[in-house]
Amino acid sequence: MPTSSSDIDRALVARIERRDADALASLYDRHGSRLNGLAYRILGDTGEAEEVIQEVFLYVWKAAATFDGLRGSVLAWLIVATRSRSIDRLRARRGSFRASLDQAPEAVSPEDLEADSAGREWESICRSAIKELPDDQRRALELAYFEGLTHQEIAQKTETPLGTVKTRIRLGLMKLRERIRPYLHRESDAS
Amino acid sequence: MPHSNRHEELVSLQVLSLLGPEEAGELDRHLEAGCRVCEDLSVELKQSAAALAASVPARRAPPRVREKILASLGPARPLERPAQAKPRSLLWVAAAAVLLAALLFDDWRLRREREDLSGRAADLASRIEKKDAELARRDLRARVLESEDVRLLFLGGKDPQPRARAKVFWSEKAKRGFVVAANLEPLPAGRQYQLWVFDKGKPVDAGVFDADEAGRALFESKDLSAIAAAENFAVTVEPQGGVPQPTGPIVLIGVS
Numbered sequence: 001m002p003t004s005s006s007d008i009d010r011a012l013v014a015r016i017e018r019r020d021a022d023a024l025a026s027l028y029d030r031h032g033s034r035l036n037g038l039a040y041r042i043l044g045d046t047g048e049a050e051e052v053i054q055e056v057f058l059y060v061w062k063a064a065a066t067f068d069g070l071r072g073s074v075l076a077w078l079i080v081a082t083r084s085r086s087i088d089r090l091r092a093r094r095g096s097f098r099a100s101l102d103q104a105p106e107a108v109s110p111e112d113l114e115a116d117s118a119g120r121e122w123e124s125i126c127r128s129a130i131k132e133l134p135d136d137q138r139r140a141l142e143l144a145y146f147e148g149l150t151h152q153e154i155a156q157k158t159e160t161p162l163g164t165v166k167t168r169i170r171l172g173l174m175k176l177r178e179r180i181r182p183y184l185h186r187e188s189d190a191s
Numbered sequence: 192m193p194h195s196n197r198h199e200e201l202v203s204l205q206v207l208s209l210l211g212p213e214e215a216g217e218l219d220r221h222l223e224a225g226c227r228v229c230e231d232l233s234v235e236l237k238q239s240a241a242a243l244a245a246s247v248p249a250r251r252a253p254p255r256v257r258e259k260i261l262a263s264l265g266p267a268r269p270l271e272r273p274a275q276a277k278p279r280s281l282l283w284v285a286a287a288a289v290l291l292a293a294l295l296f297d298d299w300r301l302r303r304e305r306e307d308l309s310g311r312a313a314d315l316a317s318r319i320e321k322k323d324a325e326l327a328r329r330d331l332r333a334r335v336l337e338s339e340d341v342r343l344l345f346l347g348g349k350d351p352q353p354r355a356r357a358k359v360f361w362s363e364k365a366k367r368g369f370v371v372a373a374n375l376e377p378l379p380a381g382r383q384y385q386l387w388v389f390d391k392g393k394p395v396d397a398g399v400f401d402a403d404e405a406g407r408a409l410f411e412s413k414d415l416s417a418i419a420a421a422e423n424f425a426v427t428v429e430p431q432g433g434v435p436q437p438t439g440p441i442v443l444i445g446v447s
Contacts, residue, residue, distance in 0.1 A: 024260070025261060029257075033249040033250060033252045034247075036251070036252045037247045037250040038247050053252060054260055058263065058264075061260075061264055071237075072234055076237055084208065123249075126243070126246040129242060144207045145207060145240060145244075169207065170203040174199070174239075176242055176243075177239040180242050
């Protein structure tokens with residue numbers, strides 16, 4: 001019987017692989033809000049964000065057998081799937097619309113925050129870790145992660161040499177890793 | 192190639208999907224060389240990148256989206272795991288199964304071909320036998336027709352078949368003949384036409400025959416070497432296989 005939150009996720013994916021629709025519904029209930037928040041952060045559009053999470057969960061339904069627990073948690077898998085689909089949409093419409101890092105996030109009502117206390121604690125840790133990064137490293141990471149810019153595009157946008165951008169990305173991720181490493185086990189349980 | 196900051200940089204870019212083809216190839220070669228540091232780093236940096244996502248406020252995932260997802264679950268088949276992840280033994284089993292299936296199919300195909308050839312050979316043998324019999328009959332007819340003593344007799348129809356007509360080619364030397372008939376009525380089941388040769392005023396069985404759908408018949412008589420001379424001919428309708436003496440009505444009788 002699954003004992004941790006991460007175990008529960010893996011058990012749900014195993015049931016999805018056996019075509020258990022209830023397990024997919026449970027996974028949606030556990031992570032849909034977080035993924036919807038990420039898709040909305042990247043796309044800035046409620047309808048498109050919902051389309052993305054719909055695509056992601058249908059992908060999970062079809063591709064559950066390809067999930068490899070050795071390569072990361074179920075949540076990390078879902079996040080990668082959500083981000084990549086959101087970035088694809090963003091790049092497709094680039095030119096007519098571009099999400100801005102300076103765009104104020106939409107006010108979130110209390111009922112929108114569905115994460116449990118452990119999840120909210122993990123979010124707080126991540127925000128703190130990101131906030132502690134040097135501005136240039138955090139900006140390089142956010143431009144790449146949320147706007148889907150290539151390192152060349154980041155170099156142009158920030159008027160920074162390409163090599164420096166690569167270094168900032170590497171250092172930023174390495175520092176994030178150091179900041180969150182003590183909590184990774186707890187994150188697995190909280191996810 | 193030993194692990195370096197360059198490889199950490201490549202892993203960082205990979206985690207954010209920023210690698211170009213050349214850089215991706217460079218990292219692949221390094222990982223294939225067995226760098227555990229980069230393998231572990233890749234997993235950890237993915238978690239670090241996920242921290243970026245976790246920093247974003249959650250937004251309520253609408254129940255209607257959940258319902259749409261569940262409603263659109265078709266009978267989709269699960270994707271197969273990558274081929275290299277399958278145990279080698281399973282691949283051997285699959286290969287052996289394919290080979291066995293191919294051999295069984297080949298065996299079945301050869302058996303069927305052999306049966307087919309046997310059937311065709313039997314059919315050819317039967318056709319040859321029929322042709323031989325037909326050739327023998329034609330040879331006999333030719334000898335009858337070519338014999339110097341051949342006689343041609345005409346048979347006329349009588350009630351109940353007044354339109355029936357026949358010609359008898361008869362050789363006294365061979366004591367055999369054949370009949371060409373027309374306008375014969377179809378007979379009920381269990382009945383055949385029977386030819387009679389009158390020898391010294393008495394009818395002698397010369398064999399039975401059938402007419403085709405058009406009422407025609409080409410019939411060769413029995414060997415009648417026991418008779419002294421053929422005085423006349425008649426055809427009656429008799430039970431299947433014929434009778435020693437005529438019992439049915441005469442439908443054809445010699446008119447000359």
